[in-house]
Structures are given as C-alpha cells and as structure tokens.
Amino acid sequence: MVVPDSEDNVFYPPIDLQQDAHVPNFNSYLELYKKSIESPEAFWKDVADEFFWKKPATGPILQYNFDVTKGNIFVKCLEGAKTNICYNVLDRHVKDGNLGDKVAYYWEGNSPDHHSEITYNQLLSQVCRCANVLKKMGVQKGDRVSIYLPMVPELVYSMLACARIGAVHSVVFAGFSSESLCERIVDAQSSVLITADGVYRGEKLINLKQIVDEALEKCKERGCSSVTKCLVVKHQALRTKSGAACNKLQTPWDPSCDVFWDDAMRDSSDQCEPEWMDSEDPLFILYTSGSTGKPKGVLHTVAGYLLYTYLTFKYVFDYRHGDVFWCTADIGWITGHSYITYGPLANGATSVLFEGIPTYPHVGRLWEIIQKYKVTKFYTAPTAIRLLMKYGREPLQKYDLSSLQILGSVGEPINPDAWLWYHSVVGQGQCPVVDTFWQTETGGHVLTPLPAATPLKPGSATFPFFGVEPTILNEHGEELEGEAEGYLVFRRPWPGIMRALYKNQERFENTYFKKFPGFYVTGDGCRRDKDGYYWITGRIDDMLNVSGHLLSTSEVEGALTEHPGVAEAAVVGRPHQVKGECLHCFVSLKGSTEFNHSLVQELKTLVREKIGPIATPDFIQNAPALPKTRSGKILRRILRQIARNDRDLGDLSTLADPKVVEQLFNQRNEGSA
Ligand code: WT7
Numbered sequence: 001m002v003v004p005d006s007e008d009n010v011f012y013p014p015i016d017l018q019q020d021a022h023v024p025n026f027n028s029y030l031e032l033y034k035k036s037i038e039s040p041e042a043f044w045k046d047v048a049d050e051f052f053w054k055k056p057a058t059g060p061i062l063q064y065n066f067d068v069t070k071g072n073i074f075v076k077c078l079e080g081a082k083t084n085i086c087y088n089v090l091d092r093h094v095k096d097g098n099l100g101d102k103v104a105y106y107w108e109g110n111s112p113d114h115h116s117e118i119t120y121n122q123l124l125s126q127v128c129r130c131a132n133v134l135k136k137m138g139v140q141k142g143d144r145v146s147i148y149l150p151m152v153p154e155l156v157y158s159m160l161a162c163a164r165i166g167a168v169h170s171v172v173f174a175g176f177s178s179e180s181l182c183e184r185i186v187d188a189q190s191s192v193l194i195t196a197d198g199v200y201r202g203e204k205l206i207n208l209k210q211i212v213d214e215a216l217e218k219c220k221e222r223g224c225s226s227v228t229k230c231l232v233v234k235h236q237a238l239r240t241k242s243g244a245a246c247n248k249l250q251t252p253w254d255p256s257c258d259v260f261w262d263d264a265m266r267d268s269s270d271q272c273e274p275e276w277m278d279s280e281d282p283l284f285i286l287y288t289s290g291s292t293g294k295p296k297g298v299l300h301t302v303a304g305y306l307l308y309t310y311l312t313f314k315y316v317f318d319y320r321h322g323d324v325f326w327c328t329a330d331i332g333w334i335t336g337h338s339y340i341t342y343g344p345l346a347n348g349a350t351s352v353l354f355e356g357i358p359t360y361p362h363v364g365r366l367w368e369i370i371q372k373y374k375v376t377k378f379y380t381a382p383t384a385i386r387l388l389m390k391y392g393r394e395p396l397q398k399y400d401l402s403s404l405q406i407l408g409s410v411g412e413p414i415n416p417d418a419w420l421w422y423h424s425v426v427g428q429g430q431c432p433v434v435d436t437f438w439q440t441e442t443g444g445h446v447l448t449p450l451p452a453a454t455p456l457k458p459g460s461a462t463f464p465f466f467g468v469e470p471t472i473l474n475e476h477g478e479e480l481e482g483e484a485e486g487y488l489v490f491r492r493p494w495p496g497i498m499r500a501l502y503k504n505q506e507r508f509e510n511t512y513f514k515k516f517p518g519f520y521v522t523g524d525g526c527r528r529d530k531d532g533y534y535w536i537t538g539r540i541d542d543m544l545n546v547s548g549h550l551l552s553t554s555e556v557e558g559a560l561t562e563h564p565g566v567a568e569a570a571v572v573g574r575p576h577q578v579k580g581e582c583l584h585c586f587v588s589l590k591g592s593t594e595f596n597h598s599l600v601q602e603l604k605t606l607v608r609e610k611i612g613p614i615a616t617p618d619f620i621q622n623a624p625a626l627p628k629t630r631s632g633k634i635l636r637r638i639l640r641q642i643a644r645n646d647r648d649l650g651d652l653s654t655l656a657d658p659k660v661v662e663q664l665f666n667q668r669n670e671g672s673a
Pocket of ligand 1: 288333334335409410411412413414435436437438439440441461522523524536538539545548549550
C-alpha cells in the first residue's frame with residue numbers, strides 16, 4: 001500500500017478530523033493493520049476485553065480451514081467463551097456505562113407526523129418484555145423466529161429479544177412477496193412470525209398481514225406448518241390518535257394463531273435473564289440471492305459478529321459519544337443488521353431509524369431529517385445519491401447540513417460523478433466519503449477507507465479493514481501482485497465472516513470455497529492500481545446489482561418461465577442512470593403465444609409477485625431465438641451487449657447460428673420500456 005503522491009482527484013483527510021480520530025493518519029492505519037495480520041491474537045484481545053464474557057475463551061481468536069482439499073470448511077472465533085450479544089449491546093451500557101437515558105434511536109416514520117425517541121433504558125425494557133412474550137409462545141434457544149416488519153422500533157425489539165433468549169432471528173425485508181417470505185420460512189422452519197398489520201410506503205398503503213397469511217398458506221401447501229404463532233404489531237399510522245384501530249385496512253385474523261403485539265406485551269415482565277450463549281452459537285440467518293435461484297441462508301454467530309460490527313462501526317465512522325448516526329438502509333438487509341442494530345448499539349451510539357422513502361412527502365426529506373436530528377455521520381447507497389442528484393442543489397439548500405462530518409456509501413460501486421456530488425454538494429467539501437465494500441456474507445466492512453487516515457480516490461473502496469487479507473487471482477487461481485485485475489478473494493477469515501449456509505454445508509463450500517481452494521471467493525471482480533488501491537469492478541457471476549440489491553438472474557428467469565406462454569428466458573443487466581443496473585429480459589415464446597403489451601405486463605407482474613417489486617424487469621424483449629453455442633449454452637456476454645446496444649461483438653464463431661444476433665439487435669426496441 002502506497003499513499004499516492006499528490007495527484008488529481010485524490011482527496012486527503014481534513015486536518016481537524018485527524019486530530020483526535022481513532023486512527024488519525026495513514027501510518028497509524030498501516031501499523032494497526034500490520035498488527036491485525038501478524039498478531040491477530042493481541043489485536044482482537046483488546047477488542048474482546050471491552051465486552052462482558054460470562055466465561056472467557058479457551059481457544060484462540062480464530063481457528064479455521066479455508067481449503068476444501070484438506071477437509072470441511074469452518075471458522076471459529078473465541079471458542080469456549082460464553083456471552084450474550086443483547087446483554088453486551090444494552091445492559092452493559094445501562095449498568096456500567098450510565099447510558100440508560102441516552103437516546104438509542106430517533107424513530108422517524110414515513111409521515112413526518114410520526115416520530116419518537118427511544119432511550120437505552122426503554123429499549124432494554126421493551127426487549128425484555130418481547131423476550132418474555134416469545135418465551136411464553138414456546139420459543140427456546142436455537143428456535144428460529146421470522147420477522148417481517150417495516151422499519152418500526154418493534155423490529156429492533158424483536159431482533160434483540162431473540163438474541164437475548166438465544167433464538168435465531170431471520171429478518172425478511174418487508175418488500176418481499178408472499179412467495180419469497182414463504183420460501184424463507186420453509187427453509188428456516190420458524191416457529192413464530194412477527195409482522196405488522198400494514199405500512200405506508202410514501203402514499204401507498206401495504207397490507208402486510210394479508211401477504212403474511214398468503215405466505216403461511218403457501219407454507220402449508222408445501223407441508224410446512226412450523227409457524228404456530230403470529231405476533232402482529234399495529235402500525236402507528238393505522239391507529240387514531242388515541243391508539244384505537246382505524247379501519248383503513250381489512251386485517252385478516254385467525255385467533256388460534258394471531259396475537260396483537262400490544263396485548264401480548266401489556267402483562268409481560270420487563271426483566272429477563274439473558275441466555276448465556278457459546279461464542280459460536282447461531283445469532284441470525286439472513287437470506288441473500290444465490291446464483292442458482294434459491295436464496296441462501298447466510299448464518300452469523302454470536303461472538304465474532306459482535307466484535308466485528310463493533311469495531312468496523314467505531315473505526316469506519318470514527319464513532320464518538322455525541323454522534324447522531326444515520327444509516328438509511330432497511331434492516332431487512334445486512335447493512336441494517338450490522339449498522340442500524342448491532343454495530344451502533346455495541347458502541348452505545350444514537351441512531352436515526354427511518355421508515356420512509358427519500359422522495360416523500362418531498363424530495364428534500366433526507367436533508368430535512370439530517371437537519372432535524374443534527375446527523376453527524378450519514379450512510380446511504382449510490383442509488384439514493386443518483387436519485388437525489390437529479391433534483392439538483394435546490395432541495396438541499398433549504399436545510400442546514402453543517403452537522404455532517406462523515407459520509408458513507410454502500411451496496412454497489414459508486415460512480416465518480418455521484419461520489420463527487422456527494423462529497424461537494426451534500427458534504428460541502430468538508431466530509432470524507434467512506435466507500436465501504438462488503439457483503440451479507442462478510443458481516444461487516446472488508447474494504448474501506450478510514451475517514452481520518454485514508455487519502456480517497458472517488459470510486460475506490462481503497463484498502464482492507466483490520467484482519468482482512470485480500471488477494472486478486474486470475475482464471476487459473478494464480479495470485480496477482482501489483483497492478484492487476486481479476487477475482488477478489490480473501491485468504492483468511494476475520495471474526496465477522498459467515499459461518500455457514502443454514503443447513504447446507506455442501507452449497508456453502510461449493511459457492512464460496514471450491515473455485516479456488518484456500519480462499520473465500522467473493523464473486524466480485526476487482527482491480528488494484530499502482531498505489532495499491534482496490535476498485536470493485538462488479539459481479540463476475542450470474543448476479544445483478546439493482547439499486548444496491550443483489551438479484552439472481554436465474555431466479556428471475558425461473559419466474560418468467562412459469563408463464564405458460566414462455567418457452568425460455570435469459571436475463572442480463574444493463575446500465576441504468578439511477579438503479580446502477582436494471583433487468584433486460586429476453587423471452588422466447590411458445591408456438592402460438594403472441595408478444596404484445598399485455599403479455600409484457602403479465603410477465604412483469606409475475607416477477608413482482610414471485611420475488612418482489614425490486615426485481616421488476618425494466619425491459620422485456622421478444623427473442624424468437626437466443627444466441628447459443630453449438631452445445632446449447634446461452635452466450636450471456638452477447639445478450640449483455642445487445643441489451644446495451646453495443647455492436648462491438650468480436651468473435652462470434654462459437655455461435656451455432658450467428659444470424660440470431662442481428663435479429664435481436666433489430667428487435668431491440670420492440671420490447672418494452
Ligand atoms: C455485493 C454484496 C454489503 C451491504 C449491501 C449489499 C456489491 C457492496 C459495494 C461497494 C462496490 C459493492 C458487491 C457485493 N457491493 N458494496 N462499496 N462497492 N460493490 O450486500 O446484498 O450481500 O451484496 O454488493 O457486488 O458482492 P449484498
């Protein structure tokens with residue numbers, strides 16, 4: 001790693017931020033990095049010492065095998081230790097840290113009329129009550145609880161309540177369809193489901209309970225009746241001021257299974273002894289798209305995840321007491337798990353919990369909230385930045401954003417244009433932009449700048465976090481030194497890396513460890529420049545990144561081919577100004593089916609219903625034939641070029657019938673936008 005000598009487009013950390021920062025300059029980053037790699041034991045011991053351990057570890061900080069040729073893949077952190085993550089992120093602050101009256105969350109609803117403050121004391125008491133409710137429903141250590149909630153405080157209460165009693169939470173993003181929810185319940189065999197009656201997204205009212213009931217119905221059709229209780233939060237936006245229900249929704253109700261959150265919580269005690277967990281006991285499952293279609297249940301465990309989310313939050317956002325942190329992600333994604341729930345709470349931080357969307361009731365909504373709560377550290381996705389860029393500076397100029405100190409980006413490569421706008425317009429040139437690269441699987445940031453230490457290059461996630469050892473490999477698995485481009489892999493684990501795919505060791509090993517024995521394979525391409533900076537070049541598997549969310553092309557293809565008129569479908573990504581990437585679908589129709597507007601609408605609806613609105617195709621193109629090799633393999637490279645209208649095709653000799661390509665180019669605009 002070399003610091004660039006003053007070049008164009010390199011942004012050095014502001015001097016006043018450097019003065020009392022945790023990692024104040026590049027040399028101190030290098031020193032700490034060296035320690036984390038050469039003496040991981042000593043490095044992580046200092047971190048572990050900040051937490052409460054019911055029983056100390058008997059094993060080393062990390063034990064692992066990353067080499068499939070030598071046996072099963074495994075990672076263990078602090079073997080033998082006993083602790084509870086809920087105790088560490090709540091009780092510890094209240095008891096020893098005197099943070100009981102500190103605000104843990106400023107909750108801001110979809111409508112500016114709805115907001116509340118939750119202190120650490122209140123949070124602890126709500127979590128204990130909820131934990132007792134779950135126990136009463138029969139939930140025991142190791143049982144799975146599915147959570148399908150919008151961004152309301154009860155979502156955090158539920159997760160921490162599970163963690164407190166040793167249940168494994170599986171949060172499902174409340175924008176997913178009943179089909180997706182069902183699939184995730186069946187895989188986890190959850191015994192309890194926590195949801196809400198409904199939620200407003202912008203002006204749209206969504207009947208969540210109805211989606212839940214459809215999902216449970218589908219579960220039963222597939223022989224899964226694991227869910228015995230459904231705990232239902234009545235959303236504030238669906239009550240009158242006095243708290244009574246108002247009749248905006250028909251909430252389907254089955255008294256043998258459904259329990260109203262308030263009724264259950266009313267008589268529940270706010271004292272609950274935490275379950276002391278082994279360091280490697282499971283904490284949660286979070287499903288992420290997989291390239292074979294079926295989502296993968298990424299499993300994280302207690303101790304390593306605690307250490308890693310704590311430390312990345314502290315260093316990457318240079319956390320100090322007094323900060324107001326705001327991560328705009330939904331908790332249904334890993335970003336929310338690590339940087340709304342666990343990382344900030346482990347640090348005793350104050351966060352904003354925002355339920356709404358950036359454009360409702362007006363396009364200055366995010367800036368208004370930054371002003372309202374004097375947000376100091378702000379963390380969002382490039383897709384949101386690109387969306388808001390379109391409205392220019394004016395919506396920002398109405399608000400005072402001078403509280404901001406650090407800006408973060410996550411979810412997809414950030415294009416330099418968006419980076420520069422974020423830096424100069426949102427941050428007024430005063431705030432470093434930390435472009436954090438990571439994955440559901442990594443648990444926390446793995447490539448990232450440290451705001452006071454790392455000279456920034458717009459578009460680069462810069463350097464590895466402590467304990468992380470990246471390498472770039474070529475097709476043959478050879479390590480590339482210096483300036484290079486290839487597969488991004490990691491040579492060793494860090495405490496927060498996933499431990500398994502839930503009940504599927506084989507898929508775990510095949511997906512991440514088989515291609516290059518000895519390495520964890522991210523699935524991303526990466527370039528290292530002459531100064532040692534890492535630049536993510538995008539996915540190199542069959543995954544697409546739409547608005548920062550990974551989608552599996554084969555999952556969308558599977559949904560399309562469920563239509564009786566579709567014989568074959570192939571889906572590729574194509575650049576999109578706001579979403580980064582969007583879906584371009586090629587469909588080959590069966591004999592008599594006609595390609596027309598209503599078919600296109602049917603297909604779009606089908607995908608929405610099967611997967612969720614985020615997967616809605618932007619383009620659907622009629623493809624009487626697809627470009628295939630003589631052995632019948634679809635050449636996606638060519639489809640990507642057709643989607644982009646890039647005619648620089650190169651060698652087509654492997655194609656069975658090259659005429660197909662010209663045909664598809666000509667019909668490109670007959671599709672649907
Ligand atoms: C994939 C992981 C990690 C939280 C959100 C997504 C892409 C993520 C960056 C970044 C370039 C990025 C990668 C990665 N990605 N952050 N800063 N620069 N690409 O979690 O759904 O597990 O997706 O998102 O392709 O593999 P996820």
